[in-house]
Amino acid sequence: MLTGGISKQTLQRLPTYLTYLKSLAPEKGRTISASAIAAALDLGEVQVRKDLAAVSVAGKPKIGYLVSDLVRDLEHFLGYGTCNRAVLAGVGNLGLALMSYGGFADYGLDIVAVFDNKGALMGSSVDGVPVLPVERMTEYCRSEHIRIGILTVPAAAAQGCADAMVRGGIKAIWNFAPVHLSAPPGVLVQRENMASSLALLSYHLKQAEQGLPGEAK
Amino acid sequence: MLTGGISKQTLQRLPTYLTYLKSLAPEKGRTISASAIAAALDLGEVQVRKDLAAVSVAGKPKIGYLVSDLVRDLEHFLGYGTCNRAVLAGVGNLGLALMSYGGFADYGLDIVAVFDNKGALMGSSVDGVPVLPVERMTEYCRSEHIRIGILTVPAAAAQGCADAMVRGGIKAIWNFAPVHLSAPPGVLVQRENMASSLALLSYHLKQAEQGLPGEAK
């Protein structure tokens, strides 16, 4: 359980509810039951009710939830209104992909500067965001009060980059580099671990193979 | 617990151990203790021992683990030797990023064809991998016995693409599109959920803010 009484798992499911609810045809006054949401997202219905109860007061017995209220409460809880400014380090393929990917603006994330050490890029801009030399990152973060850093540099450069971010006052690092980073207490490192996901996929295949012809369960 | 007696969490940690062990200077006969690994990766030492015991016979009291044995056992368990051929659908920024990202070949993944519906791309190739029209994906997967599909198409196209993959006999889908996908039993959908990660980051910031000036914990 995190501070504030909401579990990590619940928190991670909230954006999924929101995306689903927003994908529904926006009829005025439209309602939906927890069971319908659960069926659409392959979740338990009690779990859906518990998750929603944590962020919304909306549910009405016999009727369900007013979709528009739920969307409003989820967006408010997740802070999709308030913009979090972020910097990104490492303007390679992955960095560029993230900048163009689905508009993080929808999620309240605003990438305001990107940093790299390839001289050729300096002074240029990507999607209207300036590209600056990494040496200036700490100073930039401090003076602009940036609190989120996104790391898409190679593994070998990641810890150094993270340290520079921490010195600049950054409190949350989204790490795409394939290494474990250490950071002082109070700084959250959220790792996007591609290798972990891949491990699940390939283990599943191995099991399915060996499990045949019996049910793969 | 998955089939085969290893928990999902353990499985997800294994690649992290492997990456860490490989990052060590490769001295012949080098050993390492569970406590040292735990300290380096911010894990509990009992957890490390339990995880390693699930995949390796290597540990010796008073001495620790022989790094080279551990690397060998982890690679074997994770199937990094045996190549899993995969197709990727959606040659946008993210698709390109994944193809160039850190060489998935190291993880036993081999992207052998990519699919898109932008006419301009047809017949061309990316990193030596041919770009084909999506209409041919099902047939291609079936005839080439592909079992892994990577989805980097826009949300609106994702379910249709996944269905085409399933018809082609694919058994594991790595989904980067921001939607929940449904798939028949026996087909694993592993979602890379960027919005979930962002939710953790921004919640952490919100808490840190409100928690001040007290300790953020």
Added chain:
DNA sequence: TAGATTGTTAATCGATTAACAATC
């Protein structure tokens, strides 16, 4: 031998699920 370190068994913790009470 004594001590460091592994591996296992038992206890704790947290999250999910089931049963039920509340209510529109």
Added chain:
DNA sequence: TAGATTGTTAATCGATTAACAATC
């Protein structure tokens, strides 16, 4: 009212951690 649906309290399940036994 009766029935559908929410929300909560209790039970279950799984993973982590603590205590301890084994061993080089």
